[in-house]
Amino acid sequence: MDIRTYYEDTDAAGVVYHANYLKFVERARTEYFRERGLSISELAADGFVFPVVHMELDFKSPARHDELLSVVTVPERSGGSSFTVRQQIVRKSDGRLLVDALVKLACIGPDLKARRVPVEVRLMMNAEDTPL
Secondary structure (H helix, E strand, C coil): CEEECCHHHECCCCEECCCHHHHHHHHHHHHHHHCCCCCHHHHHHCCCECCEEEEEEEECCCCECCCEEEEEEEEEEECCCEEEEEEEEEECCCCCEEEEEEEEEECECCCCCECCCCHHHHHHHHCCCCCC
């Protein structure tokens, strides 16, 4: 998924503020599902919600105002009630890796208790052609 950085994403030095990378990877995960025929809102209506329960981010290089970035999402692991994806933010102009994120998501129901990851999500996580 491509993202353009805007003035509102940056700090006083024109560098993307670190917390905004979280927004970028969140959007990219939603699009990752959508491009594979799954809707986060429809899954939620069916009683499946996927909160982030653990995240590791390595900030490699800064993004700046008005740059075009690409967020690549790749499944890493899938368990009974959780799954993990690696998300990398790359500057489109030179291919430089800016952020490397490992994100673990749980699967819970409306009662906030763990649920088994739905079949369609498990299939998506195990598909061969998973990178975006």
